[in-house]
Amino acid sequence: MKNRNVAQMAVPAGVVAIVLLLVVPLPYPLLDLLIAVNITASLVILLTSMYVKRPLDFSVFPSLILVFTLFRLGLNVASTRLVLRDGFAGHVIEAFGHFVVGGSLVIGLVIFLILVVIQFVVITNGAGRVAEVGARFTLDAMPGKQMAIDADLNSGLIDEETARRRRADISAEADFYGAMDGGSKFVKGDAIAGIVITAINLLGGFVIGMAQMGMSASESVQKFSVLSVGDGLVTQIPALLLSVSTGIVVTRATAEGDMGSVAAKQLGQSRQALQIAGVAAIGLALLPSMPKLPFVLVGASLLVASQRIKASEARTAAAAAAEAVVPAAAPASDTPEQLIEQMRVHTLEVLLAPDLVDLVGTGPEQDLLARVRGLRRKVALELGIVVPPVRTRDSVDLPRATYVVKIAGVEVGRGQAPQGQVLALGDDLAALPGTAVTEPVFGLPGKWVPAEMRHAAELHGATVVDRVSVLITHLGSLVTQNAARLLGREDVRQLTEALKRVNPSVVEELVPGVLTLGEVQRVLQGLLAEEVPIRDLARIYEALSLRAKVGTDVEGLVESARVALGPALTAAHAQDGVLRVLTLEPLLEQHLLEQLRPGEAGTQLLLDPQRMDSLLSQLRHAAGRAEAEGRSVVLVCAPAIRPALHRLVELGLPRLPVLSYAEVTGAGMTIETVGVVSSGHAIAA
Template sequence: MKSRSIAPMAVPAGVVGIVLLLVVPLPAPLLDVLIAVNITASLVILLTSMYVKRPLDFSVFPSLILVFTLFRLGLNVASTRLVLRDGYAGQVIDAFGHFVVGGSLVIGLVIFLILVVIQFAVITNGAGRVAEVGARFTLDAMPGKQMAIDADLNSGLIDEDTARQRRADVAAEADFYGAMDGGSKFVKGDAIAGIVITVINLVGGFVIGMVQMKMSAGDALQRFSLLTIGDGLVTQIPALLLSVSTGIVVTRATASGDLGTAAAKQLMQSRTALLIAGGGAVALALLPGMPKLPFMLVGCALIFAAQRAKATQAKDAAAAEKAALPSPTAPPADTPEQLIEQMRVHTLEILLAPDLVDLVGAGPDADLLARVRGLRRKTALELGIVVPPVRTRDSVDLPRSTYVVKIAGVEVGRGEAPGGRMLALGDDLSSLPGTAVHEPVFGLPGKWVPAELRHAAEMSGATVVDRVSVLITHLGALITQNAARLLGREDVRVLTESVKRVNPSVVEELVPSLLSLGEVQRVLQGLLAEEVPIRDLGRIYEALALRARVSTEPEGLVEAARAALGPALASSYVQEGVIRVLTLDPALEQSLVESLRPGDQGTHLLVDPHRLDAVLAQLRSSVATAEADGRAVVLVCAPAIRPALHRLVALGLPRLPVLSYAEVTGAGVSVETVGVVRGDHAIAA
């Protein structure tokens, strides 16, 4: 039978065997084997707890505590039965009773009591307290960790599978510390049971020796006491090893390596401490009456370790200095190449106030560059464009705690991210200290609260966001709003080449025979300006190839591409299988069609300003009513007036999507009309 098929049966069979220990008498040789297994397995668990890199790597440990506690109690029962019945419980217990404690009852009792005090009063109590506090803090930190995972997922830093794994790790960590809290109670109970069983064995053995075996009081006490002490030591030593393992596992903090490596690295980090300790040991050796050799050996070893630490630190410093030196091939700062680089206008740029430079450093709250990389990946998957590299630099001209986002050298947004603070978002933040602000993307009310009050803010019902998440969310919104400006000619060429590799016929038909690369860029920019993803470039190019045979007018090309993407466009606004729409009154729509006029930048609607204000007011009221009920709505109209109407609506309602009838009906979903904009009513309003 293979080991994989044995493993699922080993533990259940072992637990059944442990239960049998409680009722079935064992021969002394078999008890010796089981005691050896108990001691060796406890040693393996202790060493394993030292080499795990994080507690979750040993998640089965709480269950092992229960199983081995039951195992030791079963061995206690089996050994007690042999001691009281035969006056002999195997060679292991006899060896511990005679050889280990020197055959002395007093020495055995003292050693046993010392082990019990160490385990019960020191290690078990400490490990239980650490497990209890760790479980409490882990549970309290779960909401914040879940929000951090969601923020990383929303910014694109991680994918859905990684987020799911991290959420599982957070839940497993909470379950682990909760189980360790209960497991420590098993260890504590085991120590108490060991004391009680030893007392029972002492009294019972003394009585049986005198009454049943007709021994004298001294012989009975000597014989059964040594066996009882040997039995207690045999079980308490593995219990002590398991208690130490418990303490090691629950006290592991942020060390990334095993216990030995982490301890050696951290103890050797201070050369001064090693020198002082070594000098102190040498000084103790010089005191009259002190043994000189032990203290001199220890002192010299510490001084030698300090010299090794000095050499290691010097080597690390030299490596860091070498890495910081400029490359010998780098041009001087005043060369034409360097000046041209400084003159170049970067497509996308983040300027940070000097006190925000720590956002690009090292630490859990300083992962701006990694989050920017994740945002670029997320934007590429959602919009279909490759965002150019984001240049990040500091600027002494900015006010304190301020950041600015620039596109092609022009500021498109700015915000604040005070150091040592986190943004709490919610409706009732009056109980929290801090500066009241509005979140830069959605305009939600919030406060920048001290980072140490994060838990208090979460308990009050607020959503707490770190500084990097605030900046990344703002940057993502700005990129989406300005995606058309970020799409350059070279980007279009790269995208077209990628389409050509999988669909060469459509590209060869479209570019350059029907449209130039610049005209394709203009169409794609038109789509992005209305936040239409261009991921399905093959379908877009097919629609452009058909339309370009009739007309190369940009607005018509954009509408042709939208028609091809119609089902995908409408599906993004579907809620519960229904798309909720606002429509125009037929009379109003007919009047808008009649007011349509061509122009250099596309078609226009020649509408009286008062009438336009009234229409926008009614639209604004209808949208507010729908949003209050948690419903998303879109405005639908005739395809002929959709582009011009969208430009007008964007003046007052920039977030209201405007779709044509063809785009909505082609999605194959239910359509629910939630309002009708009537021209006469709008004018009367």
Template sequence: MKNLKVTQFMAPIGVVGIVLLLVVPLPAPLLDVLIAVNITVSVLVLLTTMYIKKPLDFSIFPSLVLVATLFRLGLNVASTRLVLRDAYAGQVIDAFGHFVVGGSLVIGLVIFLILVVIQFAVITNGAGRAAEVSARFTLDAMPGKQMAIDADLNAGLIDEHDARRRRAEVAAEADFHGAMDGASKFVKGDAIAGIVITIINLIGGFIIGMLQHGMSAGESIETYAILTVGDGLVTQIPALLMSVATGLVVTRATAEEDMGTAASAQLLQSRNALAIAGVAALAMGLIPGLPKLPFIVVGIVLLVLAQRVKKADARAAAAAEAPAGTALQPAPETTEQLIEQMRVHALEILLAPDLVDLVGGSADQDLLARVRALRRKTALEMGFVLPPVRTRDSVDLPVATYAIRMSGVEVARGQAPAGRMLALGDGLDNLPGTLVNEPVFGLPGKWIPAELRHSAEMAGATVVDRTSVIITHLSALVSSHAPRLLGREDVRVLNEGLKQTNPSVVEELVPALLSLGEVQRVLQGLLAEQVPILDLARIYEALTLRAKVSTDAEGLVEAARVALGDTIVDRHAADQVLRVLTIEPGTEQLLLESLRPGDGGTQLSLAPDRVEALLAAVRGQVEAAEAGGKQVVLVCAPAIRPALRRLVALAVPRLPVLSYSEVSGTMMTIDTVGVVSVGHAIAA
């Protein structure tokens, strides 16, 4: 506790002491001590920057740069006062002026100017530019990172504590890079100040030596110029170290190792590069006139390192092959069997061995027949053919368990106990069974014995058979993963089908204006928001007009949505009435002004608190409408619809977001049930 209290006062006392350097004269011995501290601290800062793994590990660095710059300027003022007053500024400056530069004014000036050029023209400018770019990119990426955190939180991948910690890290990263952008200006100004102070010392010392001390012009220049150059070197060397440290920090990417470990590992990763560099060094040693020994030594060292890397790679390869060599030889298989095993199916249903009775039962309970019905329903409602669903048993699954895979990856798992049915709703307390949650809507339910179905229905519960549970689960997954299931070959089939009835529409668009892959992206974008692609001719016509202006994917999707506006509205209307939420004009104008382009489309560049306020307002309006039994959509300006949809999906994924252009052409009755207004929370 005592040490903690001391460290709390060290920084303020140090800053006050630095300010006093500008005013209070210092004795030469004390100046020597402070100069030694300045050089040592600069070396310490430089070494620290080389051992950090990410910039935020040294978050105090921008403030430290400012304090160190002020400290060096204070030492400049104190040393200038001693040089001009006493023609002596301590042993350190005297050593730099006489011993380091050999007492030669010309050598000293040349070394000083070289240091200034290196610092000012090379390191400081590069570090300043890197800091500026890092700050801009970090600020531009901040909304996307915040939305990614919110998405992980809503998906349950992280808890609230982790979300707060990651948000704090994102904010700290943005603040750090912004501070580094300013700190680089301090370093640049320090270099300029060093040049100006040196020129003033040369002129002032020359005048004082001649007028006050009666020296000749030569004596005055020799005395004061040597001291001035020594003073300049004493301050420029720490300044150069701080400039290098600044460059290392702003160019340091996040890594798992410190800079030395990462550099050695990455420089020694290529045996061929080391060998070629070694041969090149040996070849340069053979050039007439060049010293042979240095190049030969360097070449031999590189070749030795290349040989060591080769042996390390051989040991790693042997270790990797060892388990395979000791394994038992598999039974021979035909090429057709291997190809079948290698095939990755778009959709699979895996059943535990006790669930195989679901296949081949009665017509209304046969799982395969229900899957075929689902494929037909999806094709007629959404406009694309669902890939064949492979159904097989798996001994790896627990009893009564089924799993659904997409492209070989399990996306969901559920229970369907044999001889039981799922009862949903109230009045389940008197029924036997364990409470479970229905996998799609999360409703509480119980797997009850099949013979108690009538009793459960009399109690007011909804009873669902096992096959319906699996098909409902599969249908929900197909709906949410529709873009992933629409492959390039599926788009080609749709394209060929449309060509049979509307050849001119297809020929004008594909491949004249858009490739098949670009059309696939548009159709996937529509399916991602549950927009049917049945009316493919109208979609192609809209894409043809838009593609002549721009082939931006987001713009193409929006053009197709406008063309399908009546279809979209019809899907969300009830009894010929579309109930909408609108955005308060001031809030909408602010959203329009915050719109920024990004790699994944446009995005709203809002501060985290403003994003939370907006999402809270939307969530409140939706919950209020749903409490009154109303299903609503959010309507906004066309320019912000894609970005707003991506943002709103983080908090209310079930809320459709439409644009005024999509709604304007409908014959439905528009009923405004609420206005999203966050007032001063976002307008501040």
């Protein structure tokens, strides 16, 4: 706690002290100390920038650039005051001047100008350009990164806390590169200021030396040139270190380790490159008049390094071969058990074309199997069912880049995920190369573009999705649509036993005395068929216990469970606490009640084709108008006709939910009528 308080006070006090440097004269011993602090701190910043694993780990760097730029300018002003007033600005500046100038003033000035050119023209300009481009690219890539996080969250690969942390990292990264873009301008301005201040010291000192100190022209030039060059060096060297630090930070493109470790690993990844470079160095030594020893030493070192890499590769290959050696598989026998296993129909399968096998195990965020595990968890938390294990295998019968999803051996969907490409979703994709497709879940227009065109697609306003996310999103949609088929009798037994452990009275009252496990399964399947979650199993069983005393018809049991889940159903379709509904005109609703007939699959509406088409057309028009306004709507009707009306609406509007008055009235939220469907036309509210 005490150290933190010191740090909180030290930084503001330091900034105030730096400002005072601009106006308060300093004695030269204190100036020597501050110059030493400046040089050492700049070296620390340079080394820190080399050892950070990612730029965000050094997020305070842009602020440090501003503070140390102001610090150097304050030292410049203080040293200039001493140079022009006393002709002496401390031992550090004098030592730097004599060391560089030596016996030749011309050589000293040339070396100083070369350092200025290196910093200003090469490093500072380059770092500033990289920071500018990095800031622009980071800001442009933010929407795509946010979409990727949302895709991972929706597929269940990450939880809400991880998604929140990643979004914060993206925002911090954008802020960092934006600040670095501005910070690089401070470094560039500091370099210009250093040149101007050195010129002022040189010319002003020459005049003061002759006019006020009584020196000759040669003595004045000699004395003040040493001081001016020394003053320029003690500020330009820290500025050069800070410029290099800026360039290192903004050009980091990896988070695998510090710069030294990553550079050594990547420079040594090609044995052939080291061998060719070594032979070339030795070849240069054979040229006439070329010194032999330096090139021979360098070439021999590269050849020795290449041999060490070769030995390391051999050991790695031997270890891999040893792990790959497995006992020879016993010849397949035709025992009944093995034949039965081969005959077994898997509940859920994903078949991949041979060129899509790379989707399995390509990385922590792209591994298909890991994403499938996340999807199973997501579906369990949303729908309340345990999705059976997904069997993933390749099939040579599939076309290239094709995957197929099967449920109980029957294909329910297929799509494409071309290797080396990403899916760009948007309306304006004509300028991008690739194959135009329709996204399989939402029917959005898209185009498969090369992976290296990802950034270009984002610049065109497209949402870019990787191959695994496309497959997982499609699989999740198919699982949700076919959840009723995936819920087996054994799954219902496991869910019932799990509920019995926490709420035994509800289960004992319902199963098996009132309803059999098969009847409960049919009710749960009926709920899942309409994408109603069955997570609140206790409330569902309580409603079934009451309704089963009246009758055990499946449709009635499903409706009683839906009424019990009414608040949850309504909340799923509400926006900001408001449920926007379409209703039926009383005359139309009465007509539908009169046309209601019982059937083996439940109640049915016996409408003539013309009236049926008219009803669906009106609903489609009303729902489309609300959707165009960005509003989600549901159709509300009398409880008696809801199941039959849902079956009818599902034929033409599968995404329009149909709720009953009983489900809506108990939700306790604001209801807004956006349209009334009459026997003749849809009336806007």
